[in-house]
Amino acid sequence: RLGLYQSCVTAGRIAATASLSDLAAVGADPFGLLLSVCLPLEGRDAAQRDVAEGVAHACRAAGTFVLGGDTGEGETLRVSCVGAGSVPTGLAMRRIGLAPGDTLFASGLLGAGAGLAAVRFLDLPPQLFPEDAFAPPPRIREGRALRGLASACMDTSDGLVATLDQLSRLNEVRLSIDAELESLLAPRALQVAQALGLP
Numbered sequence: 001r002l003g004l005y006q007s008c009v010t011a012g013r014i015a016a017t018a019s020l021s022d023l024a025a026v027g028a029d030p031f032g033l034l035l036s037v038c039l040p041l042e043g044r045d046a047a048q049r050d051v052a053e054g055v056a057h058a059c060r061a062a063g064t065f066v067l068g069g070d071t072g073e074g075e076t077l078r079v080s081c082v083g084a085g086s087v088p089t090g091l092a093m094r095r096i097g098l099a100p101g102d103t104l105f106a107s108g109l110l111g112a113g114a115g116l117a118a119v120r121f122l123d124l125p126p127q128l129f130p131e132d133a134f135a136p137p138p139r140i141r142e143g144r145a146l147r148g149l150a151s152a153c154m155d156t157s158d159g160l161v162a163t164l165d166q167l168s169r170l171n172e173v174r175l176s177i178d179a180e181l182e183s184l185l186a187p188r189a190l191q192v193a194q195a196l197g198l199p
Helices: 008-026 044-064 113-120 142-148 160-171 188-196
Strands: 029-040 066-074 078-087
Touching: 008 029, 008 044, 008 078, 008 142, 029 044, 029 142, 044 066, 113 188
Parallel strands: 029 066
Antiparallel strands: 029 078
């Protein structure tokens, strides 16, 4: 628990959400999740309960459930997750397909992950971005709605800059953001940026 997430609830919720976000980015209907959880020897039962709570939260938000998986024990908590789903033939969205003149959209405000990481690792006051406030939703509904409409799609779990870089290189196009970046940031992420004096 020395990493980004201090809470087992968060670790479970974000592991599940990350897998569900990958499904959303291709426009998939989720079948469910498979989990591999290594529980810490100390506080094992509480950790198992909390991870299950976090995973259940993400599953409810996506209208899916856990199909199965494996549980073991070790020195520290580790949660791995994979999502399974399906997309109607010919409607899977891919990262490749952008063309000059396409318009770029985000399905939500950005920067929450970076904001939480900055608070955790740069010794900012925890109340600036409490861990339990970090709950990005899996955007399954949005992914379904974009099937057959979007020329390309990618989740932003690695951050906006990394996502734009990959999309630009894969599609050999230049991407330009006309909006003020501050208008794209989640409110807590913007507060963290301002506290650090960063753009």
